[in-house]
Amino acid sequence: MKRIAIDMDEVMADLHKKHLDLFNRDYNENLTTDDLIGTRLWKIRPHDADDILAYVDDPTFFRDLEVMEGSREVIKELNESFEIYITTAAMEHPSSFAAKYEWLKEHFPFLSDSQFVFCGNKSIIHADYLIDDSPRHFKNFRGEGILFSAPHNRYESGYVRVENWGKVRKYFLS
Structure with a gap:
């Protein structure tokens, strides 16, 4: 087999949907999945990369x-x-x-x-x-x-x- x-x-x-929802809520933005074509959220907002990546370190995120x-x-x-x-x-x-x-x-x-x-x-x-x-x-x-x-x-x-x-x-x- x-x-x-x-x-x-x-x-x-x-994962993308929740990550975007949290980011948009916390940063008062309106990014969509289309904004992530060919890239990652923390790459389009590099000045906030540490905070963006920290979302997934929350034990309840997933x-x-x-x-x-x-x-x-x-x-x-x-x-x-x-x-x-x-x-x-x-x-x-x-x-x-x-x-x-x-x-x-x-x-x-x-x-x-x-x-x-x-x-x-x-x-x-x-x-x-x-x-x-x-x-x-x-x-x-x-x-x-x-x-x-x-x-x-x-x-x-x-x-x-x-x-x-x-x-x-x-x-x-x-």
Whole structure:
């Protein structure tokens, strides 16, 4: 059975929306996802970068992220034909562990704890595929990296790209 590793943030969980909402509220701005095309929030407001990055260090930040449209249904389908592992680089923000775990248990109850991998460097993951929004995780990954479209990676090339969970379904189940 083929093995698929799936990133959590910006692939299963909508981190951008919450990050933008908090930033716009706290800085009285009206930035949208379109403002993040090809970049990251802290790069367009470098003078506030430390404060912007600090949002994700809040231990509760990841607990109430919205589920990416279609992810639950498609991952449930994939779980019937593939070995599925959720691989999140939680060690980049260690305070996120509990919130991420609780979020996964709530929104993906059909997955078992043994299917969750909390790591730092994803090159240690032994899988046939890695679906991720960040191509840096494909470096030294031995399987095939599949880039999940996100505003910040719009101009990345050289990878198989899936625009949404419907395209993931089509790629793996057609």
